[in-house]
Amino acid sequence: MTTPRPDARPPADRTPRAGIVVTGTEVLTGRVADANGPWLAEQLRAAGVDVGRVVVVGDRPDDLVAAVDSLADHDLVVTTGGLGPTADDLTAQVVADLRGRPMRLVPELVELVGEVVDRLAARRGWNGGDAARRAEMDAGVRKQAHVPEGASWLAPVGTAPGLVVPGGDGTPPVVVLPGPPGELRPMWPDALRHPVVAEALAGRQELRQATVRIWGPPEAELAGLLRDLDRDQPGVLDPVEVTTCLRDGELEVVSRYAAGAQDAVDTLGRALLGRFGDAVYSPDGRTVDDVLGERLTERGESVATAESCTAGLVAGRLADRPGSSAYLRGGVVAYANDVKTEHVGVPAEVIERVGAVSEEVAVALARGARERFGATWGIGVTGVAGPGGGTADKPVGLVHVCVSGPDGDHPRRLDLGGGRDAVRRRTVVACLHLLREVLAAG
């Protein structure tokens, strides 16, 4: 009854630890989802660095100081955000003050940042005639070209350089990175290999990662398998950190481990295959989208959809993958009943007799999609997404889906929990897996 919980076993050795500070009131209040904290945590862990905490903090100097200070027991602190050209972008200044390092103007950076700003202005069609705007831009360039004394800068990807501020007096070094993921991510390798950072993280040991994806089993079954493994081969998984996550019916098992533990991970992989068999749809970390896309492309087959309650989301998901035009023909959003009849060929009599949410209609939608679009495979979807429209016989969450192909029809009934969004989202995932299973069988 709690959230999906991992079975996390830290590697036995002492590994260096980093803490992450994410700045931004918009993140703290949830208006913008934080893309940087989890990404950096993953990078650090893959690099053999333990991540103790991610601290999210608003755009106030005192809070930022307290957040960096709260990670003083770590070997390294990484901050993201607050490096822009305006006065309320205050991370560099706060870290400089905190470490007692006055800001110095770096002429090389004035030039570098200035060029980027000019290029951006030109692209936006600004000709430089407005003196006030020119002055504002110049001020921004100069602000971003300031670096705390004794710190190094990391080459900017956008206009903001990153910083590596050395530690001292028992405080850890601080890596200061910009907020936009498109600027932060390309800068990260430079940060990680900087000598100050390398020294702070001495003793780290790069970790491998293996992901196995399974469709269907409840998380409790996986927990049971891990317990059984531990009983039969005590300690076999000790050198592996296993994290599990259940999402829309897909169970993801991630192992992180040092090279020496490859055998243990192989043992786990065999145990998963032995217990869950064909439900292990991806022993190598590929997503169901990739598995489907590759199989359809190999076989030169195509797919079309006819969707009622998902109203285009299955087709939209099939087109998420670049190159999907090789196999996605198209589809019909058959929301109104007369659209089901006129545009997909579902007999009005069937809808009348058994209702729009029925196996018969799902089958007719799948067949109609296949035939009308000349596709190898047709997917049909009809269901009660809610919140209204449910009855005792056909409650909210009842969805009928079907895949039709050269070998006939493969209908499936889904009984889904959650609200309207969850029902529709889970239906999309269930459709992809039904098609995957039918393809695997054929």
Next chain:
Amino acid sequence: MTTPRPDARPPADRTPRAGIVVTGTEVLTGRVADANGPWLAEQLRAAGVDVGRVVVVGDRPDDLVAAVDSLADHDLVVTTGGLGPTADDLTAQVVADLRGRPMRLVPELVELVGEVVDRLAARRGWNGGDAARRAEMDAGVRKQAHVPEGASWLAPVGTAPGLVVPGGDGTPPVVVLPGPPGELRPMWPDALRHPVVAEALAGRQELRQATVRIWGPPEAELAGLLRDLDRDQPGVLDPVEVTTCLRDGELEVVSRYAAGAQDAVDTLGRALLGRFGDAVYSPDGRTVDDVLGERLTERGESVATAESCTAGLVAGRLADRPGSSAYLRGGVVAYANDVKTEHVGVPAEVIERVGAVSEEVAVALARGARERFGATWGIGVTGVAGPGGGTADKPVGLVHVCVSGPDGDHPRRLDLGGGRDAVRRRTVVACLHLLREVLAAG
């Protein structure tokens, strides 16, 4: 060049401060997005409580201790997650140890939690015959029925009760809440009105919130308007905390303020309307989905789609809203060119002559959708979502959309940045706004 930044002005008075601890390795590593931290931050802020930091921490006792300790300078700490029935659900025990309060079994809770567990087991069709399973379940119930000495419990929504653990010796009280949002959210009002919490947050003043949504203007223009307001009426916005956020072209302006500042917020609202006019599509916080849905329903009008690069996502979005069957007829996912011709009536000759990504094809798609589905309004979409398929003439990010209706065609060209996902997502939002504008004009 940094992330969208708010212009955040804290209210002048000293307000009580709370810190939030989110537990879970799956959240720390980004496998699961944290839904609780931002939600609690919003609730606390609306209740007049300042949120200093959100700390995300994995499932290790030491890290959890350090996280709670790191918030010792706050008036209240709220934790989420780690209250399940198994041994690795350790939040209650860690907080009990930290505050020196031994765990006591609460017989009333054994009964309460036991009933919930039995009900869940029955719903899953388990008849209770397996003794080992029965013992495991009983152990889970007893674990969840333990409460630190001197602490209060909050009635469980799932199987896990919440806890209110008093502070003392200069440490703040801790509210311990379960991880699943469906259990945490209904429990929150009880937590907030608990006497220990009320005392810790004494002096808080409930805040009002007003949201204005604007389509189109860059964030810099809004920053300019706020500066101008401050120049013309110095200090007028001081009692208001204004947060702005730009997302897929939609600019959201949120004001949070005490009742006495209503005039200032009204002034801001008038200034926004004065500067941005009809681009202010929602002066009252409604989403574009709501604005569109309500307008179409009022007018008794309907809509149909024909989508290429978005492949159903526009129709899927139109169906997000409960009650959308009142106006969404259906649509065609016209991914392949021959589908555009056969199923929407786009002349093959036009595709041949000007290419599939062109204003002509967007118009033909919109007209075809409207006519074939008998809808008042048709929406057509065709574009280069990337990463492949771009040319010098038609680069990745070029999208043509069109709304056709009784008054003719309204084509629009979009030049979008970002990757495949961003291009498709922004196209969906742009289509909703184009239809909204056409409806507003008609």
